[in-house]
Amino acid sequence: MDFAPHLFLATLEGAITAAVISLTAVGLSLVFGIMRVVNVAHGEFFMLGAVVAWWVASTLGGHAALGFLAALIIAPLFVGLMAALADRLVLERLNYDLERTIVATIGLLYVIQQVALMTFGPDARPVEAPFDLRIAIPWFEFSDTGVNLIWPWGLATTGYKLAVIAAAAIIVTSIIVFLKRSRFGLMMRATQMDSEMASAFGIPVRRVYCVVFGLGAALAALGAVLIVPIQQAHYLMGGDPLLLSFIVVIIGGLGSLPGTILAAVLIGMSDGIISVFFSPTLAKILATLLVALVLIFRPHGLFGHHTS
Amino acid sequence: MTKSLHISVLTSLVLLFFVVSDYHDGNLARIMVLAIYAVGYNLLFGYTGLLSLGHALFFAAGMYGLALPIQHLGVSPIEAFAMGLASAATVSLVIGFLALRTTGAAFMIVTLMFAQAGFLALLYFGQWTRGDEGFVIQQADRIIAGIDFSQSTERYFAAFVLFAVAYLLIAWLISTPFGKCLIAIRENEERAQMLGYDVHRHKLLAMLVSGTLSGASGAAYAFLFGYAGATFASVQYSILPLLWVLLGGAGTTIGPLIGTAFAFYLIDISSHFTTAHLLVVGLAIVLLTLFAPQGLAGEIRNRLISWLP
Amino acid sequence: MNLLSTRKLSMNFGGVQALLDVDFDLPQGQIRALIGPNGAGKSTFVGAVCGRFRPSAGRVYFEDQDISQLPAHRRIGLGMAYSFQITSIFGSLTVYENVALAVRRAVQAQAEEIVERVHMALDRVGLLDRVEQKAGDLSYGHQRLLEIAMGLGQEPRLFIMDEPTQGLAASEITAFIELLRGLAGESTILLIEHNMHVVMECADTLTVLNFGQILAEGVPSEIRADSRVQHAYFGSSIDA
Numbered sequence: 001m002d003f004a005p006h007l008f009l010a011t012l013e014g015a016i017t018a019a020v021i022s023l024t025a026v027g028l029s030l031v032f033g034i035m036r037v038v039n040v041a042h043g044e045f046f047m048l049g050a051v052v053a054w055w056v057a058s059t060l061g062g063h064a065a066l067g068f069l070a071a072l073i074i075a076p077l078f079v080g081l082m083a084a085l086a087d088r089l090v091l092e093r094l095n096y097d098l099e100r101t102i103v104a105t106i107g108l109l110y111v112i113q114q115v116a117l118m119t120f121g122p123d124a125r126p127v128e129a130p131f132d133l134r135i136a137i138p139w140f141e142f143s144d145t146g147v148n149l150i151w152p153w154g155l156a157t158t159g160y161k162l163a164v165i166a167a168a169a170i171i172v173t174s175i176i177v178f179l180k181r182s183r184f185g186l187m188m189r190a191t192q193m194d195s196e197m198a199s200a201f202g203i204p205v206r207r208v209y210c211v212v213f214g215l216g217a218a219l220a221a222l223g224a225v226l227i228v229p230i231q232q233a234h235y236l237m238g239g240d241p242l243l244l245s246f247i248v249v250i251i252g253g254l255g256s257l258p259g260t261i262l263a264a265v266l267i268g269m270s271d272g273i274i275s276v277f278f279s280p281t282l283a284k285i286l287a288t289l290l291v292a293l294v295l296i297f298r299p300h301g302l303f304g305h306h307t308s
Numbered sequence: 309m310t311k312s313l314h315i316s317v318l319t320s321l322v323l324l325f326f327v328v329s330d331y332h333d334g335n336l337a338r339i340m341v342l343a344i345y346a347v348g349y350n351l352l353f354g355y356t357g358l359l360s361l362g363h364a365l366f367f368a369a370g371m372y373g374l375a376l377p378i379q380h381l382g383v384s385p386i387e388a389f390a391m392g393l394a395s396a397a398t399v400s401l402v403i404g405f406l407a408l409r410t411t412g413a414a415f416m417i418v419t420l421m422f423a424q425a426g427f428l429a430l431l432y433f434g435q436w437t438r439g440d441e442g443f444v445i446q447q448a449d450r451i452i453a454g455i456d457f458s459q460s461t462e463r464y465f466a467a468f469v470l471f472a473v474a475y476l477l478i479a480w481l482i483s484t485p486f487g488k489c490l491i492a493i494r495e496n497e498e499r500a501q502m503l504g505y506d507v508h509r510h511k512l513l514a515m516l517v518s519g520t521l522s523g524a525s526g527a528a529y530a531f532l533f534g535y536a537g538a539t540f541a542s543v544q545y546s547i548l549p550l551l552w553v554l555l556g557g558a559g560t561t562i563g564p565l566i567g568t569a570f571a572f573y574l575i576d577i578s579s580h581f582t583t584a585h586l587l588v589v590g591l592a593i594v595l596l597t598l599f600a601p602q603g604l605a606g607e608i609r610n611r612l613i614s615w616l617p
Numbered sequence: 618m619n620l621l622s623t624r625k626l627s628m629n630f631g632g633v634q635a636l637l638d639v640d641f642d643l644p645q646g647q648i649r650a651l652i653g654p655n656g657a658g659k660s661t662f663v664g665a666v667c668g669r670f671r672p673s674a675g676r677v678y679f680e681d682q683d684i685s686q687l688p689a690h691r692r693i694g695l696g697m698a699y700s701f702q703i704t705s706i707f708g709s710l711t712v713y714e715n716v717a718l719a720v721r722r723a724v725q726a727q728a729e730e731i732v733e734r735v736h737m738a739l740d741r742v743g744l745l746d747r748v749e750q751k752a753g754d755l756s757y758g759h760q761r762l763l764e765i766a767m768g769l770g771q772e773p774r775l776f777i778m779d780e781p782t783q784g785l786a787a788s789e790i791t792a793f794i795e796l797l798r799g800l801a802g803e804s805t806i807l808l809i810e811h812n813m814h815v816v817m818e819c820a821d822t823l824t825v826l827n828f829g830q831i832l833a834e835g836v837p838s839e840i841r842a843d844s845r846v847q848h849a850y851f852g853s854s855i856d857a
Contacts, residue, residue, distance in 0.1 A: 038413050093598055098413050099359055103554070104597040106547055110590025117584045243424065250417065285428045292421040295414045296406055485721050488710075492718050495707035502667070502701070503771065504693030504722045 005139050005155045007273070014272020016161055016230065017244070019168035020223040022264035024241045025248040026172060027219030029260040032249065034192045034212045037096055040105040042220055043242025044112035045083055049075045049221025050127075050233035051120050057127045065130035068229070075225050076218035083217030087210045096209070109238075116235040129229035133159030164226045171222060172261060179257070188212060220245075243284070244271065247291045253300050310561075314479055317562060318472050325464050335576065337464045339569045340471040341528045342548075346556070346564030347474045348521025349549035354558035355482055356514040357494030361416045361546050362423030363522050365403065368430065368541035370396040370523025375536035376436065378449050385452050389527050396523020397516060399426075404515030408508060420546065427541040442537025450534060463532045470528050471565075474521055479561045481517070490514050494559070522549070544586075551589060554596050557605030566604050619681075620645045620775055620805045621666065626675035628661050628829070635661040636672070636829040643775075648797065648806045650820035652813075652840075654850055658829040659809045660702060663777050666807075667699045668692045679775070693722075698773035702780045702809070704760045706767070708753030712744060715752050715763055719770035738770040741796060758789050765796070776800070777807045782815055794818050817841075825849070 028042050052075040057067030086108055094100045136156045138149045179185035190198040191208045199205045223241070224233075231237070248267050252259030267287065274283035321340065325333055345367055352358050373395030377383040383391065407418045431439045447458045455462055481487045489510050492500040501507045530536045539545070548571070556567025574592065579585040600607055621643040628636035635658045643649050651659050664670040666677055668689030676685045684692050693699070698719075707715050716735045720726075724734065739745045742762040747755065752763060761781065768776055782790050790812065797819045800806060810816050816823065816837070823840045825832040827849040833840060840846055 038417070090594060090598065099416070100597050100601070102359075102361075102413065102416055103550065104594055106550075107590045107593030107595075107597065110586045111594065112590075114584035114587035114590060118582065118587070122583075246417065246421075279432065281428050281432045285425050285432060288421045288425040288428065292406070292418045292425070295418045295421075296409050299410065299414060488714065488718060488721075491710065492707050495709055496705055498669075499701070499705045499707065500718070501689050502669070502693060502699045502705075503719050503767065504690050506688075506690045 005152055010273045010276035014269035015165050017272045018265045018268025019165045020227045021244045021268045022172055022261055023168055023223035024220040025245040025260050025264050027216035028245045029249045031216040034188055035209050037101045041108040043238030044109050045079050045217035046220040046224045046241045047238035048079050049224030050228045051116055052078050053225040053228050054125050054127050054233040064128035068130040072225050076221040079221035080214035080218035084210050084214035087213040124232035124234040126232045127228045129160040247287050250291050251294050321468055333460055333464055337467040339572050340467040343565045343568040344471055344474040345522050345525035346549050346552040346568045347478050348518045350553045350564045352514055352518035356490045359416055360419040362419030363549055364541050364545035365423040365426040366396050366400050366519035366522035367526035369399040370526030371530045371536050371540055374527035375530045392527030397520045400516050400519020404512045408511050423546050430538040430541050440538050445534045554603055557603030560605040563603055563605040618645050622678040624676045627673050629673040634829055647821045648819055650808045650810050650816040650823045653826035657826040659826055667697050696774035698768040698771040699777045700764045700768045706752045706763055712750050712752050713748040716766050716770045719767040723771040738766045742766045758785050775805050779809045782812050
């Protein structure tokens with residue numbers, strides 16, 4: 001295959017990473033923006049989403065689409081509830097102290113991951129895609145007779161992959177609309193601006209925190225359900241999305257939603273492209289160093305504007 | 309009183325060798341080497357109040373600073389140990405210089421990211437480091453002046469001497485004006501600055517000492533147990549010293565040793581029952597942050613013996 | 618000689634002009650009170666003098682040396698001390714260690730001499746009987762006194778105090794006035810104070826800040842009679 005079609009495929013893979021990462025990163029960003037909690041266990045909620053999706057799909061049996069749709073609803077709900085429980089049992093008791101919650105969520109990371117190892121086991125397990133549609137992509141070629149459409153061998157994708165990108169875009173858009181338009185979104189923004197003031201105005205701040213933490217985890221789980229027909233469910237799969245979400249949230253400017261989404265697209269695409277052409281490890285080295293340097297020299301993110 | 313505490317801690321470590329079985333001698337040697345790591349971490353976290361999530365980078369800098377020259381250049385163990393210390397010192401100065409421009413959560417994430425980049429770099433240069441799989445340091449390379457440090461007695465006392473040096477170094481350091489200033493920075497950074505202390509310089513020095521001790525632990529581990537692998541640079545090895553220090557008691561001289569030993573045996577015993585032995589680590593961390601943020605020695609100090617250093 | 622001067626000192630906090638072109642001179646040996654309504658820029662001004670904040674423009678001189686570019690700890694090293702408006706001590710350290718930290722940084726001396734100086738500073742504020750107590754366990758009033766003792770331990774040539782009597786009981790305020798008078802001649806003092814009784818009793822000269830600018834300067838009786846000052850405080854002058 002030529003370079004250009006190859007690049008096109010890499011871009012497509014990058015777009016899928018970007019789609020999933022934008023979901024997990026928006027979850028992480030909401031939690032940090034509103035609660036001032038750095039949730040290190042976020043990747044484990046992602047993993048839990050994939051594991052639950054496998055469990056739902058394999059329990060239900062029947063047509064693949066049925067199991068997948070059930071998983072799409074049950075997994076985020078279950079993971080969200082677990083996160084809300086963790087908020088009540090742990091974070092609330094720590095008074096949402098920034099540093100202590102980081103340490104506590106590190107503990108949660110191990111607890112969730114190891115419980116998954118004990119119950120789900122060490123193997124990777126697949127979930128079948130809801131539909132199976134292979135799409136060959138045409139390419140154009142310049143020849144003596146002008147421009148011809150050709151169908152290079154290997155230049156293809158699945159309809160499901162395209163659906164993932166569309167679904168993520170729809171979900172992220174609806175989250176933004178929800179935050180802007182709904183009453184609960186207003187409560188969240190008020191809490192973010194000044195939790196004491198919000199409390200004085202009768203907003204149940206503690207309940208808002210609980211819902212936000214659940215919502216953040218549910219978004220990670222949703223991303224996992226979408227990806228699990230492409231990658232398999234595995235108890236250690238939480239590490240990469242955690243790292244990538246961190247990178248995205250920091251580069252986008254901590255707690256800024258538009259910045260986060262922009263960064264998700266940028267990082268997801270470049271991660272996909274660098275991984276295809278160079279090595280995935282090198283891509284991650286560059287990305288982690290970029291995060292560290294952004295935090296040191298541009299603490300408001302690459303897109304954030306500086307206010308001092 | 310503190311002097312007699314130090315003496316009795318160190319004497320008991322010597323006596324323990326003759327009392328317990330060979331199996332536990334091996335464990336204790338490992339615990340003492342890892343406790344050096346915890347002692348180093350404690351200087352930064354417990355005494356200076358800086359929570360790093362990237363100390364595995366310094367541990368690995370010491371480990372590979374010793375192991376790579378032995379493996380590829382055929383350097384003698386003593387020289388290699390010096391190289392391990394030098395590489396840990398250099399890495400901690402550079403990382404400190406950069407990371408200390410941030411505070412709080414940003415500092416935690418920056419150190420985490422640098423350590424992650426270091427870990428990935430070890431994988432990337434797998435040609436020399438052999439990545440996750442790691443490599444063994446041959447017995448022939450672990451002999452200094454005719455003493456074979458792969459033997460359990462030699463290994464135990466080498467671990468003991470190194471631990472004793474690290475332990476006494478920190479005990480002394482925190483009694484000096486420099487150490488008092490570190491504690492002052494932990495308690496109230498802005499006040500320390502407004503007393504005229506160069507807070508940034510003090511933190512950088514704390515980072516240097518802390519990182520170098522962590523590297524010494526890594527180098528000693530590779531040398532005494534004959535193995536270096538990328539796992540020791542992973543996030544998990546940045547979390548472990550935090551766990552040990554939290555368990556034992558942050559900002560206490562004895563805490564790191566207690567915490568390391570406690571966690572070591574906790575994991576050792578639980579791994580007889582389940583492969584998911586990290587579950588114990590996770591639960592311990594959550595429960596500690598919730599119920600005993602001062603750790604074992606810290607709670608003892610609060611409730612029983614207020615003079616505990 | 619002026620110990621401290623500022624020229625055209627300005628401070629802009631995200632669009633809010635906290636200080637505007639402040640020219641200020643404080644002669645050696647004076648006790649100067651800095652007063653003004655809330656939000657007049659008093660804490661911002663002393664913060665810019667001792668390096669806690671970096672001013673947007675202007676210069677700061679200490680003993681005719683331009684210190685505008687020096688970081689806070691270097692300015693303190695030149696002989697300034699700053700006591701915080703909100704009590705700021707090292708809670709888990711002993712009372713002794715709190716002051717010792719101040720003394721050790723300020724004077725290079727033998728161990729015995731440091732002990733002696735710590736005890737002297739604590740004696741002056743009346744905390745000598747509490748040397749071994751944990752600072753965090755002290756009552757609020759005693760913590761404020763400890764804060765002053767830390768400043769005394771630094772033996773500063775310029776002692777900046779940000780509302781030292783805030784939250785003190787009446788008897789403690791009387792003792793504080795005594796202490797301040799005892800310091801006269803020893804050290805130059807720049808005092809932010811809301812308690813007019815303390816100001817009138819102790820200060821040689823007053824500087825009134827309003828909206829980030831110097832409104833008036835003079836001895837207590839002059840300031841008391843100044844209609845602009847009355848206007849700034851009460852919205853109208855008393856004889857209007």
